Amino acid sequence: MDQPMNPKPAALAGVRICDFCGQLAGAGATKWLAAFGAEVIRIEDPVRQGRWDILRGVGPYVDERRGIEFGGGFNNHNVEKLGITLNLRTERGKELLTELIRQSDCVTENFAAGVLERLGFGYARLKEIRPDIIYVSNCGFGQVGPYAAFKTWGPIVQAVSGLTFASGLPDQPPAGWGYSYMDHTGGYYMAMAILLALIHRKRTGEGQWVDLACTEAALTLHGPALLDWTVNGRPARREGQPHSNRNQWPAMAPHGIYPCAGDDEWVAIACRDDDDWRRLAPVIAAPWTDDPAWATLDARLAGQDALDERVSAWTRGRDKFAVQKHLREAGVPCSAVQKPGERVDHDPDTEGLWPTVTHSAMGEVRVDGTPARFSATPWRMTRGAPCLGEHNEDVFGRLLGLSPGDVAALREEGVI
Numbered sequence: 001m002d003q004p005m006n007p008k009p010a011a012l013a014g015v016r017i018c019d020f021c022g023q024l025a026g027a028g029a030t031k032w033l034a035a036f037g038a039e040v041i042r043i044e045d046p047v048r049q050g051r052w053d054i055l056r057g058v059g060p061y062v063d064e065r066r067g068i069e070f071g072g073g074f075n076n077h078n079v080e081k082l083g084i085t086l087n088l089r090t091e092r093g094k095e096l097l098t099e100l101i102r103q104s105d106c107v108t109e110n111f112a113a114g115v116l117e118r119l120g121f122g123y124a125r126l127k128e129i130r131p132d133i134i135y136v137s138n139c140g141f142g143q144v145g146p147y148a149a150f151k152t153w154g155p156i157v158q159a160v161s162g163l164t165f166a167s168g169l170p171d172q173p174p175a176g177w178g179y180s181y182m183d184h185t186g187g188y189y190m191a192m193a194i195l196l197a198l199i200h201r202k203r204t205g206e207g208q209w210v211d212l213a214c215t216e217a218a219l220t221l222h223g224p225a226l227l228d229w230t231v232n233g234r235p236a237r238r239e240g241q242p243h244s245n246r247n248q249w250p251a252m253a254p255h256g257i258y259p260c261a262g263d264d265e266w267v268a269i270a271c272r273d274d275d276d277w278r279r280l281a282p283v284i285a286a287p288w289t290d291d292p293a294w295a296t297l298d299a300r301l302a303g304q305d306a307l308d309e310r311v312s313a314w315t316r317g318r319d320k321f322a323v324q325k326h327l328r329e330a331g332v333p334c335s336a337v338q339k340p341g342e343r344v345d346h347d348p349d350t351e352g353l354w355p356t357v358t359h360s361a362m363g364e365v366r367v368d369g370t371p372a373r374f375s376a377t378p379w380r381m382t383r384g385a386p387c388l389g390e391h392n393e394d395v396f397g398r399l400l401g402l403s404p405g406d407v408a409a410l411r412e413e414g415v416i
Contacts (some may be wrong), residue, residue, distance in 0.1 A: 010037020011377040015198065018097075018104040019043065019081065022053030024180065025154065025214060026110030026138055027077040028187030032370055033194060034080035035379040041100070041395055042078060042386060046085035046416060050388050062362050068388060069361040075385040076367045079357050083386025084395045085416045088119050092415045097121065099400050101129045105201075106194055110138040110186075113148045123209040132207040134197040138190045142213030152214065154180030161218030166225055166236045167244050175244065185221075186214040224249070246304065253300035254280075254311045257337060260320035266337035267320045269311065269327065273297060279330045284314050359384025392416055 015038040021027045027042075034040040044050035051057070055074040057067055087093045101107060107126055109116055116122060116137070126133045137143060140152025140160075147160075158164045158177050168175035193210045201207055219226075225236045236242060245256040247270065257266050271277050274297055281289035288310055294300055300307055315323055320336040327334035338347060344354050344366075353369045362384065370379050392411070396402040402410075410416045 008376050010380065011374060012036045012038040015039065015106070016104045017041065017106045017108055017194075018101050020107070020109035020111065020116065021138075022110065023055060024073075024077055024183040025186035026108065026190065027053070027055075027074075028184060029138070029190035029194065030081065030108055031077050031079060031187075032191045032372075032379075035370055035381050036374075036377070037380075040081040041104070041391075042081045042083045043097070043100075044083065044085050044388060046087055046389065046414070047089070050085075056388075062365055065362075069359075072365070075357075075359055075362065075365060078385035079367050079381045080383050081386055082391040082395055083389065084392050085389040087415050090413075090415050092410070092413070094120060096396070096400065096410075096415070098129055100395075101126060101133065103399055104130070104133070105198065106134040106136060108136045108138075108190070108194065110190070112151045113137075113139050113141070113143045127207070130207070132201055132205060134194070134201060134207045134210070136190060136194050136197065136210040136212065138186060138193075138212040138214060140214050142216065143211045145213075147215075154183035154186070154214075157182040157186070157214045157218055161215045162222060162225075162236075163218055166222065166242055168242060169245065170240050170243055182214055182218050186212075186217055189214075189217040251297065251301055253297060253304050254307050256308055256311075258308070258312050258315040260315050260323060260336075261317055262319075265320050267315055267323045268335045268337060269315075269323075270333040271300075272333065276332055280327065280332045283326050283330050283332070284311070286310070286314060355381045357381050357384045360387050360390060389416060 012033055015033070017030055017033065017038055017040045019030050019040050019042045021030050021042070030038075030040045030042075045052060049056070049068050051068070053074065055071050055077065057069070057071045058073060060072040061070055062072065086097055088097065101121070107116075107121070123135050126135050140157050141147035141150055152160075155164075155176065158181055161182070163181070164174045164176045166174075167177055190212055193212050197208055197210050228234045229236070241248075246252075247255045250272070252270055252272050255270050257268050259265070260267050269280075271280055274295065277294070277297075277300065281294075288294070294303075294307065324334050324336045336342075343350060353371060354366045355369050356364050356366050358364055365384065367381060367384075369381060372379070389411075393404055393407050396407050396410075396416075397404070407416070
């Protein structure tokens with residue numbers, strides 16, 4: 001896809017981030033900032049070939065090639081970043097990192113709690129290097145508290161925070177919120193935390209340590225359920241609850257995901273009120289829709305199970321896009337449940353959301369863009385994720401004044 005020409009400097013031009021982030025919860029955060037113009041310098045360990053990030057070299061792959069440079073997920077989460085290597089087991093490596101931090105606005109990481117401290121670069125040390133540094137750490141339970149020593153992934157965060165418990169269908173075990181919902185969402189929270197810390201520093205001149213606990217971030221998604229318990233004394237799991245295929249407030253009926261013709265094909269229908277029902281009934285055009293027993297919202301809510309069965313019987317033999325078309329024309333909220341290929345390649349509403357970037361090893365590949373569209377300073381993604389140490393000469397030369405010979409010597413010495 002052709003990227004828009006930036007009429008002004010990028011929104012985050014001039015911001016430099018010394019980035020230790022990996023996986024998704026961290027790398028996903030700094031990806032968005034890089035897309036809006038921040039210089040994100042990703043630091044990797046040459047001894048382990050960057051493999052603390054388990055996505056390095058892991059599929060999906062664009063072709064038969066394999067190796068640490070060909071992981072599709074790693075590329076997706078690290079576009080537009082610069083990549084250097086530093087062996088922090090060496091004193092020279094620590095010296096180089098110190099100089100790099102001195103020229104950076106932020107240090108970001110999503111290690112387990114205490115890892116950067118043990119490497120000799122905890123917040124107290126970072127402030128010595130640069131007093132107004134912004135340090136943002138992101139881990140499952142934060143850096144302090146009774147759970148701080150535990151390591152987590154998105155599914156564990158979802159379980160501990162209650163998200164898993166609060167999802168599913170009546171009389172069924174919890175369904176969960178997708179494999180790593182809170183890895184994605186934790187990355188969004190981290191990106192916002194970095195931006196807010198930058199705003200604070202711009203206003204006050206002060207840096208700070210932002211200790212982000214992903215589990216606490218997940219708890220903020222529980223607003224209605226927490227209020228229902230603390231104010232009304234009602235547990236999240238009770239007769240008929242939860243029901244992840246129905247809207248609880250405002251009440252709607254029918255409201256759900258209904259089967260369509262084909263393998264694993266579905267359509268979402270939301271009937272908000274009696275007016276929507278009067279528009280839906282003629283499209284279904286079955287004898288039962290004329291029954292006045294279904295005419296009011298209260299009656300439809302009381303008979304939702306039977307209503308869902310009848311709506312499902314109508315949708316089951318129909319193409320999901322045909323159902324979408326007919327119901328939208330009638331003014332009923334409806335959407336086909338799209339599979340990845342349909343969403344990426346055939347939905348005009350998402351055009352431009354998956355740009356093509358050029359990766360030094362893989363070539364041209366498509367990645368996730370961002371739905372945030374700025375009219376004056378749009379995001380830009382053209383460069384794929386860095387290969388291991390790809391920008392050593394650029395970063396060490398441009399920022400630290402090292403010559404190509406110096407960089408080559410550091411490589412021979414095992415420093416980079």
